[in-house]
Amino acid sequence: MxxxxxxxxxxxxxxxxxxxxxxxxxxxxxxxxxxxxxxxxxxxxxxxxxxxxxxxxGGGESKRARIKTGKYSDLEQALLCWIKTVRSENVPITSHLLMEKAKETSSLLKIEGFKASEGWRMNFKHCHLITFKSNQGEAGAIDVESLGKWQQQVLREELAKFSPDDIFNADETRLFWQLLPNKTLAFKGERCTNGKKSKERITVLVGANMSGTEKLPLLVIGKSAKPQCFRNAHVLLNNTANKKAWMTGDVFKMWLENWDKKLKKDERKVLLYVDNCTSHPPKIVLQNIMMNFFVPNSTAMSQVG
The missing domain is CATH 1.10.10 (Arc Repressor Mutant, subunit A)
Structure with missing residues (x-):
């Protein structure tokens, strides 16, 4: 047989x-x-x-044999339609946004007992082949060997001269306050594009000491010298402005000189490390701040080195 x-x-x-x-x-x-x-x-x-x-x-995998349906199939179908509509307009969807939309939709559908839990979210994503995707930037070229030598032979020697409380690092970050997230929930195989990105931004200078016990007051650089949002508000930061809301050599020099005056009054000397961008002019006369520069293209690695 x-x-x-x-x-x-x-x-x-x-x-x-x-x-x-x-x-x-x-x-x-x-x-x-x-x-x-x-x-x-x-x-x-x-x-x-x-x-x-x-x-x-609804995004079912082509190689799958069985049709998977969740406990709340009507809710999930409504969410799938919403995701498709939103993604067709290149709007990013975060996990938090998905959970909030699920709560709102379950209420509209009058579904009792539904909880937008982490378990439900993971099962929903797995069942409907939804993943996170993001656009990745490119890092500058780094000579790791040369960086290691500099860290061992130069950086460590300089750091040894100061207490961790008096060693500072400062850097600028751009805050695109109208920019959508660059990561979104999407179906497998879906091509993700963000559309035109908003360029409205401010620049924020942040700084802290090596021991983590002191944070420098934020310096915010915008386009308006007197923003409406600061009116009648007690603001715990410094702000300045220029046409492009960028850090410039003059702004950086002004910020350093003001901090240097305060340190002189407190009879305190500090070591400050910054990157070597053009808005950080090297020839600034300071009495209580010893300013040094990281090796080019190594700021991120040096900060954790």
Missing amino acids: SPQKKRSAVTLDVKKAIIEAAAKNNSQTQLAKQFTIPRTTINDILRKKDAILKAID
């Missing part, structure tokens, strides 16, 4: 092809012969064609 041949699962791709072929008036017998699938299986697929097409339209 010959062993029984094991039946292979029919993927969603094949099921879709069968449904499309049936729409062209092919009989079930013809379909069974064409796809080498039993007629009973063909009949079952055509009987469930609406559910199969719905699963495919």
Whole structure:
């Protein structure tokens, strides 16, 4: 007696092809012969064609055989439609936004007992093949060997001259306050584009000491010298302005000289490390601040070195 041949699962791709072929008036017998699938299986697929097409339209994996449905299928279908609509406009979707939308939708659908938990979120993403995607930038070239020598032979020697409380690092960061996230929930295989990015921004200079016990007051550089949001407000930061909201050599010099005066009054000397960008002029006369520069393109690695 010959062993029984094991039946292979029919993927969603094949099921879709069968449904499309049936729409062209092919009989079930013809379909069974064409796809080498039993007629009973063909009949079952055509009987469930609406559910199969719905699963495919909802992002079902083409190689999957079974249709996975969650406990809250109506809610999940509504969320899938929302994700498709939002992503068609290149709007990023975060996990937090998804959870809030799920809560809102469950309330509108009057679904009782639903909790937008981490477990539900993970299952939803796994079931519907949703992943996080992001656009990655490029880092500058770094000579790791030369950097290591500089850290061992120069940086350590300079740091040894000061207490960790008196060793500071300062750097600027750009805050694009109208910019959408560059990471989004998306279906596998989906091409992600962000569309035109907003260039509205401010520049913020932040600084802290090596021991983590002291943070320097923020310096905010915007386009307005007297922002409306600061009116009648007690602001715990310094602010200045220029047309492009950028750090400039003059602004950096002013900030350093003001800090140097305060340190002189406190009879305190500090070591400050910054990167060597053009807005950090090296020839600034300071009495209580010893300013040094990181090796080019090594700021991120030196900060944690």
